[in-house]
Amino acid sequence: MATMTHPAPCPCGSLQPLATCCGRWHAGPLHLQAPDAQVLMGSRYSAFVLGLGDYLLATWHPRTRPPQIEFEPGQRWLGLQVRRHQIVDETHATVEFVARSKLGSRAHRLHEISRFVREAGRWFYVDGDIAP
Numbered sequence: 001m002a003t004m005t006h007p008a009p010c011p012c013g014s015l016q017p018l019a020t021c022c023g024r025w026h027a028g029p030l031h032l033q034a035p036d037a038q039v040l041m042g043s044r045y046s047a048f049v050l051g052l053g054d055y056l057l058a059t060w061h062p063r064t065r066p067p068q069i070e071f072e073p074g075q076r077w078l079g080l081q082v083r084r085h086q087i088v089d090e091t092h093a094t095v096e097f098v099a100r101s102k103l104g105s106r107a108h109r110l111h112e113i114s115r116f117v118r119e120a121g122r123w124f125y126v127d128g129d130i131a132p
Contacts, residue, residue, distance in 0.1 A: 011049035012042035013080050022046035026055050034059075037093035037116035038085035040123045045099060049077040061117060061124040075103045091118040096131065 007017035014021045025034050025043040034040035040059060047055040053069035060066070077099065084096040092115070099110045114128035 010042075011046040011077065011080070014042070018046070026050075026052055033121075034123050036085070036087075037095050037114075037123050038082060040116060040125065041082060041085075041095040041097060041114060042080065044125060045077070045080045045097070048099075059123075059125055061119075061126045064127050072103060075101050077101045078107075092116070093118075093123075 007019060010016050010018045010021035010023070012022050017023075022043040023046075025039070026047060034043055044056060044059055047053075047059075048071075051071055053071070056069050057065060079100045081098045082095060083098065084094075086094045086096075088094065094113055094115055096113045097111070099112075101108045101110070111131040112128040113131055115126040116123050117126050118124075
């Protein structure tokens, strides 16, 4: 009896298959061309889940980009909730999000208001403020 395989769901929580959601930004002809800051935020979260350090560095603004991405061994990402996407002007936006993870037996919650900038037609993550 044949079994049906289902495509892997996207870690961003969209309920779409990874390949047609954030995966299209990670590779392929649309590589690095997320249309807005909110889409870039979701694709960056998915990249953290999948361990795609090169994508994270490529979508981080050169002014604030770290030299490398350090992934926490054993950290499991549990979900992303985008709370607000605010367009400041055509080249600046903010995204407020909560990302949940677990490391060992401890749950963690990252609540951040991230700043994004659009340069040469591409959106970049700049930095963020940790929210209470």
